[in-house]
Amino acid sequence: MTPMTKILRSALFAAATVFAGLNAAQAALPIEHWTLASGARIYLVSTQALPIVDVQIDFDAGSRRDPADQAGLASATATMVEKGVRAGRNGEPALDENALGEAWADLGAEFGTSAGTDRASYSLRTLSDPALLAKVVALASREIGEPAFPDDVWQRERERINASLKEANTKPATIAGRAFAKSVYGSHPYGQEVTEATLARIDTAAMRQRYQQLIVPCRAKLSIVGAVTRAEAEAMATALLSRLPGPGACTPLPAISPVAALTAPKDERIPFASAQAHVLIGQPGYPRKDPDHFALTLGNYVLGGGGFVSRLTNEVREKRGLAYSVYSGFAPGLDAGAFRIGFQTRPDQAEEAVKVSREVLAKFVAEGPTASELKAAKDNLIGGFPLLLDSNRKLIGNVANIAWHDLPLDYLDTWTARMNAVTAADIRAAYARKLQPERMVTVVVGGK
Numbered sequence: 091m092t093p094m095t096k097i098l099r100s101a102l103f104a105a106a107t108v109f110a111g112l113n114a115a116q117a118a119l120p121i122e123h124w125t126l127a128s129g130a131r132i133y134l135v136s137t138q139a140l141p142i143v144d145v146q147i148d149f150d151a152g153s154r155r156d157p158a159d160q161a162g163l164a165s166a167t168a169t170m171v172e173k174g175v176r177a178g179r180n181g182e183p184a185l186d187e188n189a190l191g192e193a194w195a196d197l198g199a200e201f202g203t204s205a206g207t208d209r210a211s212y213s214l215r216t217l218s219d220p221a222l223l224a225k226v227v228a229l230a231s232r233e234i235g236e237p238a239f240p241d242d243v244w245q246r247e248r249e250r251i252n253a254s255l256k257e258a259n260t261k262p263a264t265i266a267g268r269a270f271a272k273s274v275y276g277s278h279p280y281g282q283e284v285t286e287a288t289l290a291r292i293d294t295a296a297m298r299q300r301y302q303q304l305i306v307p308c309r310a311k312l313s314i315v316g317a318v319t320r321a322e323a324e325a326m327a328t329a330l331l332s333r334l335p336g337p338g339a340c341t342p343l344p345a346i347s348p349v350a351a352l353t354a355p356k357d358e359r360i361p362f363a364s365a366q367a368h369v370l371i372g373q374p375g376y377p378r379k380d381p382d383h384f385a386l387t388l389g390n391y392v393l394g395g396g397g398f399v400s401r402l403t404n405e406v407r408e409k410r411g412l413a414y415s416v417y418s419g420f421a422p423g424l425d426a427g428a429f430r431i432g433f434q435t436r437p438d439q440a441e442e443a444v445k446v447s448r449e450v451l452a453k454f455v456a457e458g459p460t461a462s463e464l465k466a467a468k469d470n471l472i473g474g475f476p477l478l479l480d481s482n483r484k485l486i487g488n489v490a491n492i493a494w495h496d497l498p499l500d501y502l503d504t505w506t507a508r509m510n511a512v513t514a515a516d517i518r519a520a521y522a523r524k525l526q527p528e529r530m531v532t533v534v535v536g537g538k
Contacts, residue, residue, distance in 0.1 A: 121499045129308030133493040135315045143316035144486040151210035151304035154279040162284035164205035167297045171203045174238040199226045218317040235333025239294040266368040266535040273531040307331040308340035313490040349374045349426040360535045367440040367536025372430035378422040378495045385520035391467040392459040394418025412443040437537025452527040458518030
């Protein structure tokens, strides 16, 4: 272990102690926001609590931007960014994946890439010591702006992903999830399926082209939390994006049609020889920016998000013993991510469990929560709010969420008050607007 790694680990350990004592006042840390000349948007929380800096950079380059016949391109591209960098413009030598890993280990810093449905993300964590920070930012800028996309490594990675797909295809949960997504989203990119055929059409040329089109500074949202000033944060952000294409690459992205509402119920029963049937019930939900978000979140705690105190658990598990666990939840994104109820049950009990779950849902949409249910939900969610902010890592996630969804900069300051202001009538009205129990998708995988 390098000395710098030991220092970083000691600081991270100290973080647990420092943040454990914080309360909701943590939310009062101000978020500074400004835009660079390149068009990149910066969101900064400057705090000297620990000598650590966390950075998250997000681009509109998630799987919703994948061509249908190349589903999986976003994820594959994110994976390959970490497999090496080409020779740098300043004479820096090329680094393969092993050399790159060693370089990060020597610096004692963490760098990662990922791609979700909506966004491609780069994450960086390091100590804020100026001399070290300069070296970390320089290496991160190379990985962001000069990925090598080596063909031989992609051939290996594609085989690995194909093997994982084949294994996943033997599991009822995978089959249920795919059938559910296809029925809920139809032809919308949210429902695209990664297969061996789509992976076969992905090559490193497609990755490079995607990079040129989507990973450009004008579309970047950088969230920074830690022991840096505004001037230092701006210098970091500028350097991190400095090796990406210039302003000429910033052309408008094509619009993506919204997720279509369901017009009729869809029931799908898929035979599968398994001890448990996997059940999903749901429909398109809502975009994250929807003003009903607080009411829907609070209501879902009562319906199926509150574990053993939820209505679904009480009716499906406790009263009837039809499932060990049952849940409900929304997955809002830039578009209407799915609402779903999910559980596993014995194949011979599946129809009864589906019937009970639908009844619980319909009753909740029609009537909303009781006064005692609403109070319990508020006590739990509001009481647990400080735990969402008790570390740098959690705080960067919240700041990035605000940045990505263009939420108000005082979102964390007003969160408790806005949640507390939700009434039972608000929840009932929000659920009536968003959910149509009579027009939902039901997928059951298992049994004959």
